[in-house]
Amino acid sequence: MEILKKIAETLYDGNEDAMPGLVQEAIENGFSAQEVLDAMMAGMAIVGDEFSRDELYIPEVLCSCHAMMEGSKVLKPLLTDQDAKALGTVILGSVQGDMHDIGKNLVGMMLEGRGLKVIDIGIDVPPEKFVEAAIGNNADIVACSALLTTTMPEISKIEKAFVDAGIRDKVKIMIGGAPITQDFCDRMECDAYAKDAGGAATLAVKMCE
Numbered sequence: 001m002e003i004l005k006k007i008a009e010t011l012y013d014g015n016e017d018a019m020p021g022l023v024q025e026a027i028e029n030g031f032s033a034q035e036v037l038d039a040m041m042a043g044m045a046i047v048g049d050e051f052s053r054d055e056l057y058i059p060e061v062l063c064s065c066h067a068m069m070e071g072s073k074v075l076k077p078l079l080t081d082q083d084a085k086a087l088g089t090v091i092l093g094s095v096q097g098d099m100h101d102i103g104k105n106l107v108g109m110m111l112e113g114r115g116l117k118v119i120d121i122g123i124d125v126p127p128e129k130f131v132e133a134a135i136g137n138n139a140d141i142v143a144c145s146a147l148l149t150t151t152m153p154e155i156s157k158i159e160k161a162f163v164d165a166g167i168r169d170k171v172k173i174m175i176g177g178a179p180i181t182q183d184f185c186d187r188m189e190c191d192a193y194a195k196d197a198g199g200a201a202t203l204a205v206k207m208c209e
C-alpha cells in the first residue's frame with residue numbers, strides 16, 4: 001500500500017523521472033495495472049482540486065501530466081494486447097477547443113487492450129476532421145473526449161456533422177470526459193456515454209459485437 005501512496009505523491013509532485021521506476025516496483029510487488037492507475041488518478045485529483053483553487057499553476061499541473069504519461073508508458077503493455085485481431089475501428093479525439101488529452105490517451109489504451117483498432121486524431125479536433133477520419137478509415141465508432149464545460153457543446157456539432165455527411169447511421173458516437181453525463185449524452189442524441197476508460201472499452205466492445 002505504501003508504494004501506491006508514494007505513486008500518488010510522486011504524481012502530485014510532478015516527478016516524471018521517478019514515476020516509471022515506482023510503477024514498475026508496484027507491478028513487481030503484485031499490484032494490478034488498474035490499482036496503479038487508480039493511485040495515479042488519486043494524485044491527479046488532488047492536483048485538480050488545488051488547480052481550481054489557484055493553489056497550483058499551469059506549469060506545475062503540466063509536470064504532473066508528464067509524470068502521469070511516464071507512468072502510463074510502463075502500464076501500456078499490461079493494458080493492451082498487441083497481437084489481437086481488431087474487433088472494430090475507433091476514431092478517438094479531444095473535441096475542438098479542448099487541449100486535455102490524458103483521459104483520452106487512457107481511453108485509447110483501454111480500447112486497444114480490449115482488441116479495438118484505435119486511430120487517435122489528437123486534441124482540438126474540429127467536427128469535420130472526425131467525419132473525415134471516420135470515412136477514411138471505415139470506422140465503427142467515433143469517441144470524443146471533452147473536459148471543459150465550454151467545449152461540451154462541440155459534441156452537438158460533431159453529431160450534426162455526421163448527420164450532414166449522411167453517415168450518422170453507420171457510425172456510433174461515444175462521448176466522455178469529466179463534465180459529461182448520461183443525460184447530456186441522451187440530449188445530444190449520441191449513442192453511448194462512459195464515465196471512465198474501462199467503461200468506454202466495455203461499451204465499445206459491445207457496440208462492435
Ligand code: B1M
Nearest residue numbers: 048052099100101102103143145148149176177178196197
Ligand atoms: Co485543465 N481544467 N484547463 N488543464 N485540467 C480541468 C478540466 C478543470 C476541471 C480544473 C479545475 O478548475 N478544477 C477545469 C475545467 C472547469 C470547467 O470546465 N468547468 C480546467 C480548466 C478551467 C482549464 C483551463 C481553461 C485553465 C486556464 O487556462 N485558465 C485550460 C483549458 C485548456 C484547453 O483545453 N483549451 C486548462 C489547461 C490544462 C493543462 C494544459 C494545464 C492540463 C492539461 C494537459 C493535458 O491534458 N495534456 C490541465 C489539467 C491536467 C487539468 C486537470 C487538473 C486534470 C485532467 C486530467 O488529466 N485528469 C483537470 C481537473 C480534474 O479533472 N480534476 C482540469 C486525469 C484524467 C485521467 O482524467 O481527463 O477526467 P479525465 O479522464 C477520465 C474520465 O473523464 C474519462 O476517462 C478518463 C479516465 O478513466 N474520459 C472518457 C475522458 N475522456 C473520455 C472519453 C470517453 C469516455 C470516457 O469516451 C469517448
